[in-house]
């Protein structure tokens with residue numbers, strides 16, 4: 001049970017309106033697009049849903065694109081994903097530090113997305129944010145006492161004396177010496193400064209705190225101490241956390257449930273143990289496999305995420321992870337065996353990334369297909385792709401690749417037509433996969449506990 005300390009009770013209202021375990025925050029269909037000014041031509045996009053259909057100079061960065069989840073009172077929901085996948089934007093949009101493009105953000109049943117002016121200002125006391133860089137977020141000219149009192153002053157809470165008493169009490173609660181009330185931020189270490197930030201966030205007695213990479217800038221040894229303090233404060237103050245981090249070991253330490261974000265979407269959400277022990281999305285699996293393994297003999301077992309995160313301006317259709325996914329699903333039309341598809345997929349990825357030196361067609365067939373191309377239409381497509389890149393093929397004569405034949409019909413490694421092969425393979429296989437056609441959203445049976453396990457992957461269809 002959560003015990004709310006006296007220092008927490010200054011507004012006379014302690015979120016008793018939402019019972020522990022019930023949703024405190026319900027996010028539905030949330031989008032945050034940024035307009036991005038860009039170069040003359042790169043900025044021209046065609047949007048047939050409007051008139052005129054051409055939109056000049058404005059591209060939209062789809063940082064958060066249709067995200068739905070809830071955060072239950074008293075829990076810590078971890079939010080993890082690679083850099084640039086939209087975690088900070090999601091956290092800030094929820095707190096209305098950024099204007100949402102679409103969707104609802106229900107906090108204790110009231111839609112923050114619709115709120116403005118005084119109503120929103122009042123709500124802000126109930127929701128606070130802690131940022132990554134404790135240095136940058138503390139004004140060096142102010143004493144820590146004043147820094148902690150600032151939000152109380154902004155929300156007209158208590159009188160001068162009351163604020164000072166509360167600031168000193170909070171210093172103690174976050175593990176600092178109340179006598180340091182008059183000190184300036186520079187007198188504190190990084191970990192201590194983050195504790196000052198915690199005290200400041202708690203000063204207005206919030207129910208909900210978005211913590212954006214709060215320990216990423218700290219030494220590993222200090223991280224655990226600050227996380228433990230955050231844990232204690234959560235119990236004592238009855239707090240609910242949305243905890244953003246790219247570091248899975250930090251997420252594992254602090255979270256009750258974990259949401260995994262990729263390119264503006266939540267791709268998996270489950271109880272912590274379920275997510276770590278029974279991951280069901282290939283992106284989550286890849287993230288877990290890329291946790292550094294201390295034992296150097298096991299390093300080769302590490303999975304590595306291939307390629308770059310695509311641009312959020314023009315994200316892939318269907319499942320956003322499909323362009324990097326090692327488990328892309330075969331298009332139904334070819335009726336490939338698992339082995340044929342595994343070979344085809346590996347070949348397609350290798351061609352796309354140009355990870356091999358082209359050789360004779362028979363060598364490529366041996367290397368990628370054990371000398372045995374898939375049967376039927378798929379096999380013909382693969383044979384055509386091989387034809388485009390093999391060093392012994394008659395590309396010019398086949399008429400497929402004019403560039404190869406342009407200099408006297410000499411076909412060598414430099415005339416290899418990677419582009420034709422890549423386009424052919426991607427159009428025939430990747431673009432015809434269900435992964436490219438439909439956005440996945442499934443619930444799977446949990447192996448650990450009984451919590452809901454959401455996995456946005458068509459492997460669960």
Ligand SMILES: Nc1ncnc2c1ncn2[C@@H]1O[C@H](COP(=O)(O)OP(=O)(O)OP(=O)(O)O)[C@@H](O)[C@H]1O
Pocket residue numbers: 034035036061062063081082083084085086087088089090246312
């Ligand atoms: N003000 C902005 N204008 C345009 N694009 C933005 C803006 N803020 C963020 N973005 C873009 O939105 C995407 C998501 O960024 P965001 O910072 O939310 O990701 P993140 O997962 O928090 O990454 P990091 O951990 O690196 O902060 C990125 O492509 C980023 O470049």
